[in-house]
Amino acid sequence: MAPSTVAVELLSPKEKNRLRKPVVEKMRRDRINSSIEQLKLLLEQEFARHQPNSKLEKADILEMAVSYLKHSKAFAAAAAGPKSLHQDYSEGYSWCLQEAVQFLTLHAASDTQMKLLYHFQRPPAATAAPAKEPKAPSPAPAPAPAKAATAAAARQPVCGLWRPW
DNA sequence: CCGACTTTTCTTGAAATCCC
DNA sequence: GGGATTTCAAGAAAAGTCGG
Structure with missing residues (x-):
């Protein structure tokens, strides 16, 4: 008791x-x-x-x-x-994406999960590339121009599949 | 199935660190 | 300095694995 x-x-x-x-x-x-x-x-x-x-x-x-x-x-x-800014950005993006997919795989309800995954898999220029960085400095990788991010996305498999090994 | 062995978890005392 | 909190380490118990 x-x-x-x-x-x-x-x-x-x-x-x-x-x-x-x-x-x-x-x-x-x-x-x-x-x-x-x-x-x-x-x-x-x-x-x-x-x-x-x-x-x-x-x-x-x-x-x-x-x-x-x-x-x-x-x-x-x-x-x-040294890494270029956009290389830095796209690696950061992939990393975050990987984390999100992992989390959703474990926790999210399937409908929400599918919508989010669909959303993330669109080219980063439409979804993730920040137009302008807010003043607060972030520990995350520095943002690159949207154009560069799109090019990077074209070269790289996106959704949760970027693995450095 | 059973016993031996391994791994994980829990408990607890002691040491280290923090903070007033 | 001293009390409170955190971290470490060791031993016991529980749970899991595997070969006979």
């Missing part, structure tokens, strides 16, 4: 702390697990390529993430040269 709020009120601060500890620890574990789960989703294809049909442990997911990051860092360095 869960203690009532009244009963909790009667506890000393120390006892309240003792009761809260397992809850906080559980939340912490949940944070860890959900991040590992997100990593797993993000690296899905990589897993499929390297270890098809094998069960994934948390340690496997973390190892794979580390090796993927190392690999992609080396790749980025090798690719050399």
Whole structure:
């Protein structure tokens, strides 16, 4: 039986702390697990390529993430040269799109999901390329001119399929 | 099905860090 | 400095996997 709020009120601060500890620890574990789960989703294809049909442990997911990051860092360095604005933008767009698709796949009702996916798959010039950046600086990649974004979209598979590996 | 082994989850004490 | 909060680590228990 869960203690009532009244009963909790009667506890000393120390006892309240003792009761809260397992809850906080559980939340912490949940944070860890959900991040590992997100990593797993993000690296899905990589897993499929390297270890098809094998069960994934948390340690496997973390190892794979580390090796993927190392690999992609080396790749980025090798690719050399500063990125153009529109390259930066289209990569950011693809990234966001990938995230959205993943989220919708897991959570959205199918009708909404289909409409949104359809919307996103139209050329970014019509949907995503920002005409003007609001004053607040964003951590996301810098926006490129709409024209350039369209050209980039023509070169790249768009919906959730941009994978650097 | 059963037992051995592995992985995950939970609990808890201790250490580290934060904030007044 | 000291109390509150957060993080880490270790051990126990639960759940899952696998070979015989």
